[in-house]
Every structure is written in structure tokens, then in C-alpha cells.
Amino acid sequence: MEAVREAQKTASVITGVGVVAPTGSDREAWWQATLDGKSGLGRISRFDPSGYPVRVAGEVTGFDPADHAPQRLVSETDAMTQYAFAATNEALADAAVDPARMPDLELAVITANSSGGVEFGQRELQKLYAEGPQAVGAYMSIAWFYAATTGQLSIRHGMRGPCGVLCSEQAGGLDALAQSRRVLAKGTRLVVSGGTDASLSPYGLVCQLSNGRLSQVPQPDEAYLPFSPDAAGYVPGEGGAILVMESLAAARARGAERVYGELAGYAATFDPRPGSGRPPTLRRAAELALADAGAEPGEVDVVFADGHGVPELDRQEAQAVAALFGPRGVPVSVPKTMTGRLYAGGAPLDVAAALLALRDQVIPPSVNTCPDPGHLLDLVTDRPRAARLRTVLVLARGYGGFNSAVVLRSVDTPAPLTHLSAGTSSHIPRRNG
């Protein structure tokens, strides 16, 4: 009992959630749309996609960066960073923390990134080709590299502790949360973590085409159908989620009103090279994350699947889930069917969905897809499902062989003080006493 309480005090918990997604530009708007099963996928509107093989994407709409950051920062950043400005503001407000009132070296920013500031980069490269090097803006040097978002958030909020950026495509969002847990364990007080990506400029889209996994289906409600017999690839999306993480003890000490849940377990694996004949390692990542959380598969109440939408990858994931939990042994959902795959923003958004699922005791649905019965999955489709939820497994895969898994767990409400003091065993009533 004491050991459990000790572990809980050092637990890394999430106390703030901020979201910018194709289905909503703030946390509650996105969550309501998610529960309503409202898809944010549509024909690309930012440019004319008729000359491209991919026509459908999950675009963030109705978002004005000037609502979330001063003009000076807007003009020197890409959309990926502007989404992070908004989501960070929301997450910090949600957690009710003001970094300006805390020692800057005890605060960190650790985000994932995959797209880079590709729209900003495209604009500057066009100036380079059309007008020459003198026309390229100075901010090109900082706006489009992977660490841009972490750097801007660190400067803006005065968070100068162990900052970093993780780049492992769609798995990176979970890797960033795990790195946050590491620095919290070493004494950092609070971490702004998660990730946002924005890759929906012409150049950004062309960069993605080379992986051969994007859906070329032009109908938005038929383009991304993970686990379906008709799966034909995935739809790219933009946005993501930013989470405020701190130790449970620190959260309690400052009287944090809401603790969404604990990052109880994590593991990452890397797949063998293609053609090696050795099996993929997603299942191993899930097993190791459960072991790290000290949880049995039977304790998991819902799985947020990676849901790639590529038949072979769907089959691998379904096999991993069925092997761990048994045929139709656990509810599975892929809410990213409504947003597309957000790359570095995707897994943090799934974690945000998992945390709000824990909060509201409801599993958000997957939309448009109807699973192949051969996958033996209990996929929650079309409508949310009320359920008693305490433990959630989130899976993510990144192009190139990255697999990551996290286990999120509800945090019990604090025990009465008498139970926390030493020598409480005499107070525990005996069952047959």
C-alpha cells in the first residue's frame, strides 16, 4: 500500500489539455465534434488539389493565429507553431498555471515534430527561386526546422529547463510524452508536451506522396477506412494537442483542480528492416508499455489504435491487439478517422481523446469505417459508447519502423489524511474482524 502511494506521488500526470484539430479549434469544440462523430475530412481547400493524386485532407478551419499570439510571432512562424501557440495557451489555462510565476529552469517544453514548417519553407524557397537569395527572409532560419515549435514556446513562456524535440513521425507524440516523464522524474517541475504538425501546402503534400500510403480516394467519407476491407491508405491532417505534465505530488501541492490521468506506462520498439522475415514489433511495444505500467491486459478498458488504413498495416495491428487481448477482447477506437493522420500531432490528439474519455467515461467513435470481421476487433463505430474506463492503451506507429505505446490511467481521488500517515495498517478494517 505504501509502495503504491509512493509510486503515485512520483507519477507523471496530465493536468492541462489544449487542442487544435480539423474537427475543432479548441478542446471542447473538438471533443464535442468527436463524440458526435463529425468528420473534419474534406476536399483540400488551401490550394487547388485537382492536379494532385491526393485530394482529401483534414484541414484546420476557422483558425486565426492572431487570436493566439502577437503579430510579431505570427509573422515569424509556420502554421504548425501557430497551432501550438493556441493549444499551449489553452493547456496552460486549463491547468491554471502561469509559467511566468515559476522558476524558468524548472520548466521544460518537449514536443514532437514531423512536418517541419513546410508551408513557411515553401514560401521562402519560392522567393529564393523567383527573386534570389536576398529575398529570403531571416526567419527562414528558425521557422521550418523540427525544433521551431519547442523553441518558440520555450521563449514565449519562459520555460528554459530540459527542452527538446522528438522526431519519429506519427509515433513521436508518444515519445515526447515519455521524454517529459523522464525529465519530471529527474526533478523538472512542469513540462509542456505533445505536438502539432501542418503539412498541407503543395510542397508538404508532395513530400508525403513518396511513402505510397496516402489515400487517393476523392470522396471524403470513403478515403480513410482503417480496418475496413476497403482500406485504401490514409488521409493526412493537421493540428494536434499540447498537454501540461507534472508530477502528481507537484499537482497536488499547488492544488491542481483536475488531474486527467497518469502516464503510467510507455515503451517504444523499432521494426526489423523490410524483407528480414522477422515480425513487426507493435505488439511488443504494447506489452512492454503494459509491463511498465504494472498492468495486465485484462485491466485495459479501451485501445486507441494507430489505425493506419493500409491493409497490411491494419492486419498487423489487429493481430497485435487480438493476440494481447483475445478476439474482440477489448473495445478499440480510431477517432482519427475524423481528422486524418496528424503526424506528430496525431498521437497527442489520441492521448487527449483518451484523457477526455476517462473524464467523461465514454469511448469516442471511429467513423466511416466498418471493420473486416477477420480482424476480430470490437471497433467502436459511428456512435460513442458509454463505458467504465480507468486504463487506456494508446498505440502509434511512425513511418520508417517506429512503434510506441502508452498506458494512461485514472488517478484516484486523494485518500483521507489518516490513510496517508505512517502506521495506518491498524486503521484498515479487517474483512472478517
Next chain:
Amino acid sequence: MSSISFDDLKAIMSRCTGELDGRELTESDLSTSFTEIGYDSLAVLEIASQLQREYGLQIPDEAIEEMDSPQAVIDYVNTNLAAV
């Protein structure tokens, strides 16, 4: 163009980096350092880049490093335009 005025510079600064938050740059800011006004070294680089294009100047990196206030920029540009 043979000289640059405060208003010219202000227009360039605004075009480069957006308006300053909540306040207008005035002539009383001329000698205030860019850092204090809220412009970092990249912003100054961006301003210098615009000046080079609009005034046909070649500004060496060392000169940009010396540009620590709006007045320093105006002085540099006017000195060098006069020399052309």
C-alpha cells in the same frame, strides 16, 4: 532614394515583423535598443535585408551587428547612401 527617415524605417519594421503589440513606435524610441523595443537579432537581420533590397545597399554582417537601435540603422543607411 538618397536618405531614410524615421517613418521610412518604421514602415519597413512593420512590414518585416508586424506591428508592435499594443503600442506605436515613436521618435522617442529612436535611441532605445532593439532588444528593449522587442526586436531580436533575427528581426534586425530581416530589417537589414529589406533595406538592402529597397535602397540598393550592400550591408556587411559586421555592420548589422552594430545596428542596435533604430537611430543606428538610420545613421548607417544615410551615411552609406550619401557615399554612393
